[in-house]
Each structure stands twice: as structure tokens, then as C-alpha cells.
Amino acid sequence: MTKCTVQFKIYRYDPDKDEAPYMQDISVELEASDKKLLDALIRLRAKDDSMSFRRSCREGVCGSDAMNINGKNGLACLTDVDSIEQPITLRPLPGLPVIRDLIVDMTQFFKQYHSIKPYLVNNDTPPERERLQSPEDREELNGLYECILCACCSTSCPSFWWNPDKFVGPAGLLAAYRFLADTRDQDTNARLDNLEDPYRLFRCHSIMNCVDVCPKGLNPTRAIGKIKDMMVRRAV
Amino acid sequence: MNVAKRTFDAVIVGAGGAGLRAALQLSESGLKTAVLTKVFPTRSHTVAAQGGVAASLGNSTEDNWHWHMYDTVKGSDWLGDQDAIEFMCKKANEVVVELEHYGMPFDRTDNGKIYQRPFGGHSMNYGQAPVMRSCAAADRTGHAMLHALYQRNVRANTQFFVEWMALDLIRDADGDVLGVTAMEMETGEVSIFHAKATIFATGGAGRIYYSSTNAFINTGDGVGMAARAGIPLEDMEFWQFHPTGVAGAGVLITEGVRGEGGILRNSSGERFMERYAPNLKDLASRDVVSRAMTTEINEGRGAGPDKDHVLLDITHLSPDTIMKRLPGIREIAIQFAGVDPIKAPIPVVPTCHYQMGGIPTNYKGQVVVPKDGNSNSPVAGFYAAGECACASVHGANRLGTNSLLDLLVFGKSAGETVVEDFKSGQLKLKPLPADAADVSLARLARLDGQANGESVFDVGLEMRRTMQKHAGVFRFDNLLKEGVQKIGEVAERAKRTQIADKSKVWNVARMEALELDNLIEVARATMVSAEARKESRGAHVRDDAPDTAENPNGRDDENWLKHTLWYSEGNRLDYKAVNLKPLSDDVEPIALATRTY
Ligand SMILES: Cc1cc2nc3c(=O)[nH]c(=O)nc-3n(C[C@H](O)[C@H](O)[C@H](O)COP(=O)(O)OP(=O)(O)OC[C@H]3O[C@@H](n4cnc5c(N)ncnc54)[C@H](O)[C@@H]3O)c2cc1C
Ligand code: SF4
Numbered sequence: 155m156t157k158c159t160v161q162f163k164i165y166r167y168d169p170d171k172d173e174a175p176y177m178q179d180i181s182v183e184l185e186a187s188d189k190k191l192l193d194a195l196i197r198l199r200a201k202d203d204s205m206s207f208r209r210s211c212r213e214g215v216c217g218s219d220a221m222n223i224n225g226k227n228g229l230a231c232l233t234d235v236d237s238i239e240q241p242i243t244l245r246p247l248p249g250l251p252v253i254r255d256l257i258v259d260m261t262q263f264f265k266q267y268h269s270i271k272p273y274l275v276n277n278d279t280p281p282e283r284e285r286l287q288s289p290e291d292r293e294e295l296n297g298l299y300e301c302i303l304c305a306c307c308s309t310s311c312p313s314f315w316w317n318p319d320k321f322v323g324p325a326g327l328l329a330a331y332r333f334l335a336d337t338r339d340q341d342t343n344a345r346l347d348n349l350e351d352p353y354r355l356f357r358c359h360s361i362m363n364c365v366d367v368c369p370k371g372l373n374p375t376r377a378i379g380k381i382k383d384m385m386v387r388r389a390v
Numbered sequence: 391m392n393v394a395k396r397t398f399d400a401v402i403v404g405a406g407g408a409g410l411r412a413a414l415q416l417s418e419s420g421l422k423t424a425v426l427t428k429v430f431p432t433r434s435h436t437v438a439a440q441g442g443v444a445a446s447l448g449n450s451t452e453d454n455w456h457w458h459m460y461d462t463v464k465g466s467d468w469l470g471d472q473d474a475i476e477f478m479c480k481k482a483n484e485v486v487v488e489l490e491h492y493g494m495p496f497d498r499t500d501n502g503k504i505y506q507r508p509f510g511g512h513s514m515n516y517g518q519a520p521v522m523r524s525c526a527a528a529d530r531t532g533h534a535m536l537h538a539l540y541q542r543n544v545r546a547n548t549q550f551f552v553e554w555m556a557l558d559l560i561r562d563a564d565g566d567v568l569g570v571t572a573m574e575m576e577t578g579e580v581s582i583f584h585a586k587a588t589i590f591a592t593g594g595a596g597r598i599y600y601s602s603t604n605a606f607i608n609t610g611d612g613v614g615m616a617a618r619a620g621i622p623l624e625d626m627e628f629w630q631f632h633p634t635g636v637a638g639a640g641v642l643i644t645e646g647v648r649g650e651g652g653i654l655r656n657s658s659g660e661r662f663m664e665r666y667a668p669n670l671k672d673l674a675s676r677d678v679v680s681r682a683m684t685t686e687i688n689e690g691r692g693a694g695p696d697k698d699h700v701l702l703d704i705t706h707l708s709p710d711t712i713m714k715r716l717p718g719i720r721e722i723a724i725q726f727a728g729v730d731p732i733k734a735p736i737p738v739v740p741t742c743h744y745q746m747g748g749i750p751t752n753y754k755g756q757v758v759v760p761k762d763g764n765s766n767s768p769v770a771g772f773y774a775a776g777e778c779a780c781a782s783v784h785g786a787n788r789l790g791t792n793s794l795l796d797l798l799v800f801g802k803s804a805g806e807t808v809v810e811d812f813k814s815g816q817l818k819l820k821p822l823p824a825d826a827a828d829v830s831l832a833r834l835a836r837l838d839g840q841a842n843g844e845s846v847f848d849v850g851l852e853m854r855r856t857m858q859k860h861a862g863v864f865r866f867d868n869l870l871k872e873g874v875q876k877i878g879e880v881a882e883r884a885k886r887t888q889i890a891d892k893s894k895v896w897n898v899a900r901m902e903a904l905e906l907d908n909l910i911e912v913a914r915a916t917m918v919s920a921e922a923r924k925e926s927r928g929a930h931v932r933d934d935a936p937d938t939a940e941n942p943n944g945r946d947d948e949n950w951l952k953h954t955l956w957y958s959e960g961n962r963l964d965y966k967a968v969n970l971k972p973l974s975d976d977v978e979p980i981a982l983a984t985r986t987y
């Protein structure tokens with residue numbers, strides 16, 4: 155089996171010992187089975203156990219290992235090592251405070267997610283069995299419910315960088331539309347009221363960075379457009 | 391070191407399906423509850439579940455809980471406790487419908503009901519034909535379920551401690567449980583969570599094996615903590631090897647693929663399951679399929695240049711069905727096997743997947759241990775649910791989709807029991823022993839001060855290789871004996887792990903070293919329990935316990951129809967009876983029989 159060496163340039167910062175962040179040049183020899191960037195990073199950790207990043211599922215469903223890879227946000231576990239140029243430059247997700255190395259503080263991101271009331275609201279007494287929903291109505295949720303909250307999108311969005319406290323951001327807005335689009339949800343008006351504000355929704359200028367990076371192939375821009383349509387329709 | 395104390399009515403460790411379901415029960419009842427989790431709740435490994443959750447809703451084919459109960463008992467190879475199994479199968483419709491009410495986006499039938507698909511080992515009319523019992527949201531059921539449960543907890547204002555790692559269980563001189571110690575990842579600070587009730591929902595430990603469908607965080611922390619605190623572990627020799635992990639990568643391909651019509655083929659293209667399970671074929675129980683595949687490979691009929699895997703074929707399904715029902719699987723196959731399953735079959739091998747054993751509990755979610763002649767005496771203040779617990783509903787082999795069900799039923803029931811015990815005044819906040827945090831602090835100090843020690847990476851690798859080789863799909867007496875010895879050696883090395891990184895901030899190295907301590911407990915329990923069980927049953931199959939007329943399939947009910955209990959101290963083994971009696975008079979006991987599919 156062939157082995158190969160990969161060159162990295164990695165953002166390092168440990169507030170416990172470093173005065174300031176720095177970029178570290180480091181290389182690692184990969185085994186034949188190390189196909190994904192995450193495999194390579196784990197190989198690297200065997201050499202330097204201070205190299206810190208989050209990871210869990212290694213199959214693109216948990217949303218832990220989002221990072222900035224050669225300038226573009228993505229998941230390490232879904233990135234083929236040999237598909238990217240070397241030295242592989244890794245930085246933490248842009249725009250969020252760095253805790254250590256590639257680990258960012260996601261408080262602001264989740265705050266925005268929580269701000270859209272991310273749960274079904276239906277005040278009718280639940281029936282004994284499931285609520286009925288036609289396959290066509292259910293289909294409306296495809297492309298929305300699959301979000302893994304990795305934050306690749308929001309941290310590539312200029313509007314979110316400038317106003318993380320005021321603009322909900324693509325991930326949060328995608329979730330907002332997931333509930334607006336659900337025929338079982340009864341909170342449409344309150345949900346739209348909650349977004350009727352110069353910042354929360356309308357800071358999106360359809361730059362599409364979010365669509366470009368989403369590792370699950372979701373389209374927050376389209377969801378945002380649909381919310382804007384609902385606002386307009388409600389106004390007339 | 392100064393250790394902060396926090397006090398709650400209840401502390402739940404784990405925010406996967408089981409922890410979140412329990413949390414909901416407590417939050418909605420107004421108990422002051424803390425939920426600790428190593429990762430943000432929606433990153434728990436429940437998110438990876440694909441195929442579905444079992445319930446006899448009967449939306450597409452006739453079904454009832456009696457049939458589900460029969461299948462589960464038979465699937466367990468009669469090692470499951472029939473009271474807990476009856477409880478689970480009866481409650482299934484209720485807890486699944488609740489999820490729908492919470493907003494879970496299930497797929498739908500044409501008349502708007504929850505979509506159900508066939509799954510391995512689930513049958514109609516006591517084994518006659520496959521039944522559609524697995525309630526599914528495409529092939530992302532776990533994701534849809536975990537997010538819906540998290541969202542419902544947001545609504546209920548549940549208090550989470552995210553990226554806090556529980557370290558050790560706190561018990562007092564009476565053996566009662568008073569909470570846990572835990573470390574905040576961001577600061578490295580250790581705190582005591584003092585509570586009237588402690589619920590463990592820490593998930594499985596599939597990372598003891600080299601090849602596993604489990605996430606990196608599935609390190610059996612709850613099981614390890616319980617074992618170190620003197621709680622025995624039940625039936626740890628039973629590990630499920632899922633038939634279809636992507637060869638090389640370990641990533642799971644759900645059984646739902648076979649439920650939708652997928653077929654397993656050997657190197658000559660033969661549908662070999664017809665020979666091993668004439669009735670259910672590719673949808674036979676997992677242990678049966680995994681062994682059939684291993685036999686095909688061992689006898690030289692494996693596919694690929696090294697003849698080391700078999701092929702999962704769905705090329706005969708319409709691209710439409712694949713895109714609609716199995717979109718996530720297609721992504722996985724392209725990403726991790728490099729094939730588009732619309733055009734070519736997926737290379738698969740049996741891969742470690744699920745831990746049937748765990749912390750012994752009853753159907754109420756109470757942790758039970760032998761005491762004063764009662765083999766199921768509840769430990770005051772201690773509850774467990776989900777994959778870390780052993781109720782025991784899965785016995786020697788779990789049916790697919792029964793785990794997600796287990797999380798819901800027993801997460802809820804553990805929560806309900808805590809609320810009841812709380813309201814009846816039975817749960818008290820007992821005073822903390824003065825040394826409550828000493829064990830954890832000593833572990834941390836040892837790790838920080840270790841010189842000339844062992845690398846966590848190397849010791850972990852040695853453990854995984856040893857488990858894979860000595861306690862795999864087929865088990866051999868000499869390999870198991872050697873395995874006990876080897877795992878003992880690995881455990882000794884694990885006592886001297888050393889880390890270079892000493893930072894207080896988000897120290898992954900420290901976390902991995904602490905996780906290894908838990909994995910080691912699980913690995914020892916597995917090897918020692920497996921070596922001792924001299925029969926074949928469910929997922930535990932020994933070559934020296936073959937299929938004979940006297941003991942069909944090698945199962946020896948006369949000597950081994952009993953649960954194993956392993957104690958960490960001294961590797962001591964004990965046994966307790968299987969409960970063959972259902973909970974109510976609604977159903978007759980399912981009588982012992984030979985297991986064929
Ligand atoms: C790939 C895959 C697919 C599957 N598909 C299906 C399926 O289709 N149907 C089915 O029924 N079953 C399926 N299973 C099995 C099922 O998904 C799991 O058994 C189940 O999700 C486990 O849930 P849990 O709540 O017990 O634990 P998990 O979801 O693993 O959650 C464990 C929680 O405990 C926390 N935790 C652990 N240790 C600590 C600690 N020390 N301190 C603080 N927190 C801690 C974690 O952060 C996490 O929140 C599948 C399993 C896998 C691996
Ligand atoms: S389309 Fe909107 S949300 Fe997406 S990156 Fe652009 S501004 Fe941000």
C-alpha cells in the first residue's frame with residue numbers, strides 16, 4: 155500500500171499558553187486507509203496530541219467538524235484529502251470567537267437558531283394517533299429538515315459576520331422556513347412577526363455564499379426567498 | 391483543587407435519544423434538571439440512525455404488539471426479559487405517535503399516515519412473512535428524531551450543560567447514588583453535580599472494536615463509570631455486528647436498504663441468503679445474516695480482489711425509489727465506497743454496531759443489582775436508559791429499529807419513575823461524602839503527572855485490534871482465553887497513559903485518555919463474559935458450541951439461559967435468571983423454541 159505525506163498550514167491558538175494565534179506548518183505521513191481530511195487530522199493528532207478540533211460521527215451527519223479548508227467552509231469528514239491543494243490551509247470557522255485551535259465558540263450561532271422558536275407549534279389537542287399529512291405536504295420539508303447545524307453557511311455569510319447578534323443567518327432562517335412550511339404548524343403569523351425587522355431577515359442580500367458551502371446540499375437562500383414572499387403576500 | 395458544587399433535583403448524563411426523552415419528562419414536570427453532554431445534543435450518535443423506529447401501527451400491513459413481542463423475544467434468542475419486552479412493544483405506538491406530535495417529519499403513506507417499511511427479523515403472524523413495522527423519515531430517521539426531541543426540549547426550557555464530560559459516579563457508604571463529577575471542556579474545571587436522582591443515557595461503546603459503525607464519542611462512559619463504582623455490567627458478551635458496514639470505512643448502510651428490496655450477493659452474484667434463511671432471506675435477523683456473510687467470505691466466495699467482502703445490490707430498484715427513500719445511503723456509498731448504488735453494488739462487511747448489554751435496569755429504568763438475596767434490587771437514586779442500559783429487551787441479539795424504540799420507551803419510563811419517586815418524597819438529597827470528588831481528581835492528577843507512560847493512541851489501537859481478533863463474529867475458545875490475558879495487559883498499560891498536552895482549555899488529549907479508561911472497562915467485561923459463556927446464543931457464537939440435535943444452534947438452555955453479571959473488581963462473574971414471564975396477563979409467555987428464519 156502506498157503511503158504519502160501531506161503538508162498542512164494550520165491555525166493554532168491555545169489561550170493557556172500562546173500570546174497570539176499563529177499558523178503552523180506541519181506535515182504528516184498518511185496510511186492508505188486515510189482518505190478523508192478528518193482521517194489525516196487524526197493521524198496528525200497521533201503525532202501532536204495538542205492539535206484540537208471537534209469531531210464525532212465521521213460521516214457528515216453530526217455537524218461537529220466544520221472548519222475553513224483552503225479558504226472555504228466544509229466538513230473535514232466529507233472532504234477527500236487528495237481533492238484539495240497542498241499545503242492544506244485550515245482555519246477555524248470565520249467570524250466566531252476562537253476557543254482553541256480549530257474550535258470556535260458557537261454560542262451566537264445557536265442563539266440565533268433558538269431565536270426562531272425551532273419547534274412545532276400546534277395548540278389543538280393532539281389526536282390519539284398521528285396527525286395526517288399528505289406526501290406532497292411532507293415533501294415541502296425536504297431540503298429543510300436535513301440541516302445538521304454545522305454553521306458552515308452562517309460563518310461564510312458576510313451579513314452574519316457584521317451582525318451576528320441581529321441577523322438570524324442562513325441556518326436559523328432555513329430552520330424558520332422548515333416550520334413555516336410544515337402544514338402541521340399553526341404559528342405562521344407570529345413566526346413572520348418575529349422576522350419582520352430590518353436585520354433579522356432582511357440583512358440577507360442573496361450573496362449565496364451559504365448555498366455554495368452547505369455540505370448537505372441545502373439551499374438557505376431559496377428558503378429565505380420563500381419567507382420574504384410570505385411576508386409580501388401577508389402584507390397585501 | 392477547588393471543586394464547585396451544583397445542586398439539582400435530577401441530573402441526566404447524555405443528550406441522545408434516551409437522555410432527551412427522559413429530560414422532557416422531567417422538565418415538563420417542573421423538576422430542576424441538568425442535562426450534561428459531551429457534545430451539543432444534536433451531535434449525539436442517535437443522529438446517525440437511518441432505518442427507522444419500530445411500532446405496530448399497522449399503517450401498511452396488519453400488525454399488533456403481540457407479533458412485535460414475539461419477534462423481539464425470538465430475536466433475543468430468549469435472553470430478553472419478557473416483562474420489559476411486553477412493556478416496550480405495548481408502549482411503541484404511544485411513544486412514536488408522540489414524536490409525530492412533537493413535529494418529527496416522518497415520511498407519509500398516500501393516506502397521510504406515518505410511512506413504514508419492512509426490517510430484519512420483524513414479521514407478521516409469528517414469523518410467517520415480513521411486516522411493515524419500521525416508521526421512517528427517509529433514511530435519516532435518527533436525525534429527524536433527535537432534532538425533534540431537542541426542539542421539544544428547547545420548548546420545555548431544559549437546562550443543558552453542553553460540552554461537559556461526566557467523569558465519575560458519586561456513591562455514598564450505603565451505595566446510594568448522589569450525582570456525578572464532571573469536567574467543563576472549555577475551562578478544564580471540575581464540578582460536582584449533586585442530585586436526588588441521576589439518570590445515565592450515555593449511549594454505546596462500539597469504539598472498543600477496530601471496525602465500527604459508531605461515532606468517535608461512543609466510548610461507553612456511563613458503563614465505565616458504573617463499573618468503576620461497583621455496579622455490575624449485564625450480558626456484555628453480546629455485541630451486534632451489523633451485516634452492512636461499508637468495507638474499509640465502517641460507515642453504516644441501513645438494513646432499510648434490504649427492507650426496500652436490496653439483495654446480498656457473493657462473488658458469483660448468487661443471492662446466498664436463500665440458502666441460510668429460506669423464509670426471510672436477506673431480512674433474517676442480523677446475527678444470522680452477519681454469520682452467513684462471514685461464512686461466504688471464509689469459504690472463498692467473497693467479492694473483490696481480496697475476496698474480503700460481499701455486495702449489496704440495489705441496482706434493480708428504480709432510481710426514483712433510491713432518491714426518495716434512500717438518499718442518505720446514496721451519498722454515503724458515493725462518499726465512502728466510491729460507487730453510485732444506482733449503477734453498481736456496494737461492498738459491505740459485518741461491522742461492530744450495537745451493545746446489547748449494559749447497566750442492569752428494570753422496565754422502570756431503575757438500575758438494579760444483586761443485594762440481600764434479591765438479584766434485582768434497585769440502587770437508590772440511580773436510573774439508566776438507552777444503549778448504555780440493559781433492560782433487557784434485546785437479550786442476545788437486537789432487532790433493527792428496536793433501539794430507537796428502546797430510547798423512547800425507557801427514556802420516558804426512567805423519567806416517569808424519577809418524577810413519581812420525587813413526588814412521593816422517596817428521593818432525598820443525601821449529604822455528599824467529603825471525598826466525593828477525590829477519585830476524579832486523582833485520575834486527573836495521575837494523568838497530568840505521568841512520566842515514561844504509554845500513548846493513548848497506541849493503547850487504544852491495541853485494545854481495538856485485540857477485541858476485533860479475539861471477540862468477533864465467530865468466537866473460539868483458545869482465542870477468547872488468549873483475549874482475556876491480552877485485554878488484561880492492555881488494561882494495565884491504560885493505567886499509565888500519558889499526554890503531552892497539559893492545557894486547561896478544550897484538551898482533546900485529556901478527554902481521550904479519560905474515555906479510554908471507560909472503553910477498557912467495557913472491553914474487559916466483554917472478553918471475560920464471552921470467554922465464560924460456553925454456548926452459542928444470538929450474537930455470541932462459539933465454534934465449540936455447534937448446532938446439534940440436543941442443542942440446536944449450539945444454544946444450551948439448561949446451563950446458560952441466564953444473564954451474565956460482570957464486576958470490574960477482580961473480573962468477578964455472577965449470573966441471574968432471565969425473566970420468562972410477561973408483565974401482565976394480556977399475553978402468554980413466549981415458550982422456548984429453536985430460532986430459524
Ligand atoms: C450508524 C447507526 C445507525 C443506527 N440505526 C438505527 C436504526 O435505524 N434504528 C434503531 O432502532 N437503532 C439504530 N441504531 C442504534 C441506535 O441509533 C443507538 O443505539 C441509539 O441511538 C443510542 O442512543 P442513546 O440515547 O442511548 O445514546 P447516544 O445517542 O449515543 O447519546 C449518548 C449521549 O451521551 C453523552 N455522553 C456520553 N458520555 C458522556 C460523558 N462522559 N459526559 C457527558 N455526556 C456524555 C453524549 O454526549 C450523547 O449526548 C443505529 C446505530 C448506528 C451507530
Ligand atoms: S444568501 Fe443571504 S444568508 Fe446566504 S450568504 Fe448571502 S446574505 Fe448570507
Ligand code: SF4
Pocket residue numbers: 300301302303304305306307308324325328367368369370371372374
Ligand atoms: S444549512 Fe447546511 S451549512 Fe448551514 S448549518 Fe445547515 S447543514 Fe450546515
Ligand code: FES
Pocket residue numbers: 209210211212213214215216217218219220229230231232
Ligand atoms: S464528524 Fe460528524 S459531521 Fe464530520
